[in-house]
Amino acid sequence: MFDVVVIGAGCVGSLIARKLSSYQLNVAVLEKESDVGNIVTMANSAIVHSGYDPVPGSLKAKLNVLGNAMFDKISEELDVEFERRGSLTVALYDEQLPLLDELAKRSKENGVPVKILTSKEVLEMEPNINKDVKAALFAPTAGLVNPFTLSVHAMENACDNGAKLFLNEKVVDIKKEGDTFKVICASKNVYETKVIINAAGIYSEEIHKMIEPIDYTLTPRKGEYFILDHYSDSLVKHTIFPLPTSKGKGILVSPTTGGTYLVGPSAEVTFSKDDVSTDKATLDDVRRQASEMVPSIPFNQVIRTFSGTRPTPSTHDFIIGFAKKDDHFITCSGIESPGLASSPAIAEYVVNEFVSKVLSLEKKDNFNPYVRKRVNLAKMSPEERNKLIKEHPEYGEIICNCEKVTLGEILDEFKSSVPPMTIKAVRKRTRAGFGKCQGGFCQPLVTKLIAEHFKIPLNKVLYQFEDSYVVRYKVKDEK
Amino acid sequence: MIKKRLVIIGGGSAGMAAAIKAYELGERDILIIEKNAYLGGILNQCIHNGFGLHEFKEELTGPEFMTRFSNKVNELGIDYRLNSNVLNISNDKVVTYSNSKEGLVEVKAEAIILSTGCYERNAGAIQIPGDRPSGVYTAGQAQLFVNCYGYLVGKRVFILGSGDIGLIMARRMTLEGAKVLGVAELMPYSAGLNRNIVQCLKDFDIPLYLSHTVKKVEGLSHLEKVTIAKVDEKMNFIEGTDITFDVDTLLLSVGLLPNVDLFNKLPIRISRTRGAMVNQAMESDIRGIFACGNVLHVHDLVDYVVEEAREAAEGAVQYLKGELKHEGHIYEVNPGNGIGYVVPQIVYIDDVKERLSFKFRVRKPYKDVDIYIKEGDKVIKKIFKPAIIPSEMEIVKLDKSLFSKESNEILVYVEERK
Numbered sequence: 019m020f021d022v023v024v025i026g027a028g029c030v031g032s033l034i035a036r037k038l039s040s041y042q043l044n045v046a047v048l049e050k051e052s053d054v055g056n057i058v059t060m061a062n063s064a065i066v067h068s069g070y071d072p073v074p075g076s077l078k079a080k081l082n083v084l085g086n087a088m089f090d091k092i093s094e095e096l097d098v099e100f101e102r103r104g105s106l107t108v109a110l111y112d113e114q115l116p117l118l119d120e121l122a123k124r125s126k127e128n129g130v131p132v133k134i135l136t137s138k139e140v141l142e143m144e145p146n147i148n149k150d151v152k153a154a155l156f157a158p159t160a161g162l163v164n165p166f167t168l169s170v171h172a173m174e175n176a177c178d179n180g181a182k183l184f185l186n187e188k189v190v191d192i193k194k195e196g197d198t199f200k201v202i203c204a205s206k207n208v209y210e211t212k213v214i215i216n217a218a219g220i221y222s223e224e225i226h227k228m229i230e231p232i233d234y235t236l237t238p239r240k241g242e243y244f245i246l247d248h249y250s251d252s253l254v255k256h257t258i259f260p261l262p263t264s265k266g267k268g269i270l271v272s273p274t275t276g277g278t279y280l281v282g283p284s285a286e287v288t289f290s291k292d293d294v295s296t297d298k299a300t301l302d303d304v305r306r307q308a309s310e311m312v313p314s315i316p317f318n319q320v321i322r323t324f325s326g327t328r329p330t331p332s333t334h335d336f337i338i339g340f341a342k343k344d345d346h347f348i349t350c351s352g353i354e355s356p357g358l359a360s361s362p363a364i365a366e367y368v369v370n371e372f373v374s375k376v377l378s379l380e381k382k383d384n385f386n387p388y389v390r391k392r393v394n395l396a397k398m399s400p401e402e403r404n405k406l407i408k409e410h411p412e413y414g415e416i417i418c419n420c421e422k423v424t425l426g427e428i429l430d431e432f433k434s435s436v437p438p439m440t441i442k443a444v445r446k447r448t449r450a451g452f453g454k455c456q457g458g459f460c461q462p463l464v465t466k467l468i469a470e471h472f473k474i475p476l477n478k479v480l481y482q483f484e485d486s487y488v489v490r491y492k493v494k495d496e497k
Numbered sequence: 498m499i500k501k502r503l504v505i506i507g508g509g510s511a512g513m514a515a516a517i518k519a520y521e522l523g524e525r526d527i528l529i530i531e532k533n534a535y536l537g538g539i540l541n542q543c544i545h546n547g548f549g550l551h552e553f554k555e556e557l558t559g560p561e562f563m564t565r566f567s568n569k570v571n572e573l574g575i576d577y578r579l580n581s582n583v584l585n586i587s588n589d590k591v592v593t594y595s596n597s598k599e600g601l602v603e604v605k606a607e608a609i610i611l612s613t614g615c616y617e618r619n620a621g622a623i624q625i626p627g628d629r630p631s632g633v634y635t636a637g638q639a640q641l642f643v644n645c646y647g648y649l650v651g652k653r654v655f656i657l658g659s660g661d662i663g664l665i666m667a668r669r670m671t672l673e674g675a676k677v678l679g680v681a682e683l684m685p686y687s688a689g690l691n692r693n694i695v696q697c698l699k700d701f702d703i704p705l706y707l708s709h710t711v712k713k714v715e716g717l718s719h720l721e722k723v724t725i726a727k728v729d730e731k732m733n734f735i736e737g738t739d740i741t742f743d744v745d746t747l748l749l750s751v752g753l754l755p756n757v758d759l760f761n762k763l764p765i766r767i768s769r770t771r772g773a774m775v776n777q778a779m780e781s782d783i784r785g786i787f788a789c790g791n792v793l794h795v796h797d798l799v800d801y802v803v804e805e806a807r808e809a810a811e812g813a814v815q816y817l818k819g820e821l822k823h824e825g826h827i828y829e830v831n832p833g834n835g836i837g838y839v840v841p842q843i844v845y846i847d848d849v850k851e852r853l854s855f856k857f858r859v860r861k862p863y864k865d866v867d868i869y870i871k872e873g874d875k876v877i878k879k880i881f882k883p884a885i886i887p888s889e890m891e892i893v894k895l896d897k898s899l900f901s902k903e904s905n906e907i908l909v910y911v912e913e914r915k
Contacts (some may be wrong), residue, residue: 112837245621249761292717295628322621324629382685400593404600412598416582425597453617454758458635462642476648481631483718488631490745491647493673 020046021377023201023211025189025225029165030353031217032172033139033365039179040385041369043377046209047173047181048201050188050221052480053368053443056170058219058357060446061326062241062295063257063283064165064274068157071262074127077336081130082356085363086159092362094173095387096449098164099275104161105257106135106144109152109310117261121155132157144254146314160257164275166446167359168466170436177435179382189218192228194346199346213346213376215368220291220329222351230343236329236352238291238296241283242300243326247319247454248277258311267355269307271315276449281308281315283471288327296323321454328354338364340372348372349364387490390434393427408416417467419458420453428464429474439472441465442482461488502526503813504592506907507757509538511790513566514803517576518810524817528604530594531568536565537568538579538614539637540799542644545665547692551800553717562799586611586759587715588784600784608785611760611773612806615753615791617662623751627713632720636662636750640669642801649673651746655723656680657711659687659694661888663750668697670748677701678742680891681709681725683732686862688752688888690797712739714747723747753795760788769793769838776843777853778812778821779805787813794840794856797890804892805856808853821848826902828872833910835859835866836888844907846900854894855907862886865914868893885911 020217022038024031027049038045051057072078109118115492118134125132133156140147140154147154177183188204192214201209218225246253249453257272272280272345284300301323311316331337331352341347344487348368353360373379393413407414407428413426429446431438438444441451444464451457451464465488469476477489498655500896505512505574507530512887516527535541540548543559550556570577581596590606617635625633632651634642639645639650652675656663658683680698685708687694698705707730711896715722727738755772765781766774772793773781780787789809790802825847832839839857846853857872863885870878870893877899885891 121548244624293625295713296624297626298624301624320622320624323624400601400603403595407595407597407600414595414597414600415580416532416584416595419582422582422584424595436728456619456621458617458619458638461638462646466646474644483631486631486719489642489646489650491649491652493643494647495648 019198020044020209020211022213022215022373023048023199023209024108024217026216026218026222027169027173027183028057028059028217028219029055029169029172029358030350030364031215032169032176033361034171034215034217034350034368035176035181036179037365037369038373039176039181040382040387041379042382045176045181046186046187046211047176047183048203048209049183049185049355050301052185052440052482052484053438053446055181055446056171056442056482058326058328058353058430059165059169061243062328062355062358063167063270063272064358065105065257065270065272066100066161066163066359068160069128069130069356069359070107070121070125070132070155070157071267072356074124077338078126078356078360079201081336081360081363081367084366085360086161089163089361093163096168096175096389096411098162098167100161101275102159102161103256103273104158105259106140107155107157107259107261108135108147109154109261110148110310112152112216114261115152118155118462120162121261125155125157127168130157131159144256144258144469146253146312147258148311148313152284162257162273162275163358171275171389174434174436175387180384183436185479189225189228189258194344195308212349213373215373216347216349216351219353220327222329222349226341226349226351229347230341232261234337234351237332238288238293238327239342239354240286240288240293240325240340242304243280243324244304244317244320245322245324246258246279246281246316247321248279249319251377253279253315254312260307260311261361269304271308271312277450278321281305284328291327291364294325294327296325322456329496330354335363336360338368390467391429395424395427417463418448418450418453421449421456422453423448423450428467439468440480440482441468441488444468453478465489498591498600499604501528502607502817503528504604504839505529505540505608505610505612506592507531507614507792508536508577509612509614510540510563510566510799511614511802511806512538512610513563513570513612514806515567515612515789515810515813517566517573518807519814520573520575521812521865522811524814527575528579529575530583530592531577531579531819532582534580536567536579542637542641543547543665544644545669548799551798552803583759585765586786588763588783607884608630608816609787610809610813611788611792612784612790613756613759613792615795617749618754620749623749624720625714628715628717629636630716630718630720631715632716632745633714636660636666636748639746639748640666643669645675646682649675651744652676653678653744654746654748655742655744656748656750658682658749659705659823660749660750660752661689661693663748664689664697666692666750667703668701671701671703672737677703679704679706681706681711682709683728684708686886690888695749704745705909709907711747720745720747753791755792755794757792768842769832770840774843775817775841776845777841778815779809779841780812780816780821784821784823785816797888801856801890801892805902808854815848823848828900828905830855830907830909832857833908835861835863835911836909839909846897846902849897852894852896854892855909858887858890859885860887863911863913866911867914868913869910870895871908871910872900873906875901875903
């Protein structure tokens with residue numbers, strides 16, 4: 019019997035699990051995917067928004083601003099790449115200027131420090147922005163974060179502090195017997211718990227419906243992006259936004275913590291929650307809109323296009339709180355943008371405001387907020403690096419040429435309490451395969467490393483999902 | 498810091514050929530740095546034959562071809578490091594490499610030849626539309642899996658792009674029991690060598706869909722379907738021409754790109770080939786840094802890679818002896834009508850010993866065509882070709898005496914005979 023079962027291991031579920039693991043509670047996390055942070059957390063703009071945009075007084079506004087402020091500490095504790103670069107929301111036309119003032123006013127109400135910059139100031143900061151820029155709203159607290167390591171390291175830290183993660187466990191039903199929930203999975207496994215936290219992302223609607231009828235819906239909204247290689251290290255230094263519209267914050271051009279650039283997203287309603295397809299017309303539109311803000315985007319350096327789905331709530335705000343009928347079921351639904359920026363604050367909010375009302379929270383004496391620190395070769399001096407290679411020769415051997423990832427860094431991830439079991443999981447943790455050749459050279463090597471580590475044949479290594487085998491048949495094997 | 502006269506980065510066919518040539522020209526202080534556990538580069542996985550017709554006047558497999566070179570490297574006692582990855586080249590030619598035995602090593606080179614080859618354009622680079630299933634590979638990756646690992650990526654295969662690796666893999670997968678349902682090529686002509694179209698597709702009854710490309714890939718987990726459609730001259734899909742294939746594998750053979758990462762942080766101009774801009778000695782904008790093989794421009798035959806590597810080695814040795822003066826008359830070499838690119842882009846004619854070669858590709862197939870080399874307004878060479886195609890690289894060799902030094906521009910172009 020668990021005290022709490024968290025359903026979903028995206029950045030919200032992982033950070034909630036981590037927070038819960040600081041108390042004397044028996045915590046389980048059920049994740050339908052083969053890795054944490056694989057769906058909504060996987061494909062977004064990787065931005066810690068400042069909070070200038072949400073409607074004042076909304077949960078989004080409150081948690082965004084609180085969450086943003088937590089990132090310095092949490093990125094330090096969880097060894098996550100985070101850079102407070104600041105954002106610029108640019109007005110390209112005179113008629114947009116009143117909107118910029120409106121945003122500045124909204125920022126003040128939300129408690130977000132901003133400054134309106136003149137055209138000259140903007141171009142000094144970002145010479146590649148359209149020369150016709152009229153003004154921009156500068157939000158210095160906006161940041162870039164690596165959402166992959168955020169979710170992975172949060173979950174690893176939770177597990178190191180006693181939480182239990184169960185991957186490939188898709189919840190299909192929830193029953194209540196007395197004070198006990200029975201969480202039933204597709205695998206036929208049943209998890210008994212006192213409290214459930216629903217952090218199932220795009221599927222949190224379906225999970226919530228398992229215990230009561232609900233009065234909101236989540237519409238999957240798709241965002242398509244380009245990723246550009248990190249050749250031009252000065253394309254933009256800040257996250258560049260257009261003015262927001264009813265569809266969202268618009269198509270941005272942003273650096274990433276990995277040194278690449280993101281251009282996107284589109285924002286279309288899609289019919290399927292699993293739809294992560296891309297199409298030419300949409301991407302052409304993204305390209306056109308982004309080029310209006312930053313005309314010199316080198317689209318010949320695109321290394322990948324992708325899309326992600328966001329759970330857009332009919333209420334237009336995060337839906338966080340007790341189920342109507344059962345205060346032992348706590349939902350976190352509709353965590354769309356600025357969900358990533360808000361996620362640390364959502365975890366605090368859920369535990370302090372809701373879990374604390376139904377379970378007694380006693381601190382663990384031995385809770386360690388720090389995740390095992392990773393080797394950061396880029397930040398090492400040649401002497402330090404040589405010392406490391408002498409002790410651990412595997413840090414001298416490079417597996418991924420594009421991103422310069424060493425064998426040591428990959429093998430080290432296998433030691434984690436949330437080890438990578440798929441090609442994509444290795445990519446997310448180490449960037450091996452994230453570069454311009456997209457794993458053309460290193461994927462076979464990574465496949466071999468996974469097979470060797472888990473002692474499975476090469477044709478049992480998965481790319482990501484069930485049945486997504488990297489290689490399917492042994493040569494000369496008749497079966 | 499170690500000192501070396503000549504550091505060669507990449508021990509594939511280009512790197513080995515350059516090293517051997519430099520040795521033959523008298524240079525003894527050479528180091529080859531190779532990232533793999535073996536010399537030979539990509540030829541190790543090219544187990545088909547067809548290599549060496551020019552070089553050795555016989556048909557060899559990739560491993561056979563490269564073994565002749567690696568044997569020679571060993572015989573001459575040329576120094577090399579395996580499993581060693583170059584992390585950086587500095588402006589003043591300090592090469593930093595890493596391996597598990599020596600750690601980070603800095604080598605101060607007097608001259609450098611970059612011969613790091615190319616990489617395959619992939620689904621990301623061509624922005625393939627549709628879902629993001631597994632089961633989509635570059636042809637070379639599938640080739641490595643089958644030839645070096647002994648695993649077949651799938652058994653129902655469609656191939657996008659008629660590049661040579663794709664064609665070779667159509668045959669290879671078929672021989673291993675897979676069903677190759679077809680090859681689609683965006684252009685109205687093949688991107689591969691004619692002999693490969695015949696030997697790899699026609700001989701196995703594999704259909705080639707010209708002017709077709711992938712419109713959609715489907716499969717939420719693994720690949721299930723690939724839909725292709727015909728395109729018009731403007732590359733727009735033509736309604737009603739969709740064909741859907743039930744497949745578990747899509748191989749991409751949609752072009753190769755020079756692997757110039759190590760030049761990114763250096764003040765070296767990149768040419769239309771997406772490799773470095775070079776002069777007649779295969780020397781980049783930085784004196785003493787040379788490039789050859791597929792990192793400079795993608796070649797059709799390894800024999801030509803070897804030839805170019807020798808030119809780079811000659812250039813490097815000239816440089817080391819102080820014989821590259823970079824003085825006197827300079828030409829800028831430009832591609833004209835019908836030509837995609839020309840290598841080299843710059844010629845210091847006074848540094849040329851006897852002869853000079855221009856390598857280029859046409860943009861589309863031509864029949865009954867004249868290739869012109871023009872210096873200013875004067876045609877200095879005209880060559881008739883009954884047929885010329887983009888998949889085959891053209892080489893024109895010119896005597897130094899043909900150049901009059903009256904103009905600074907050389908134009909290479911084609912004109913069809915009416």
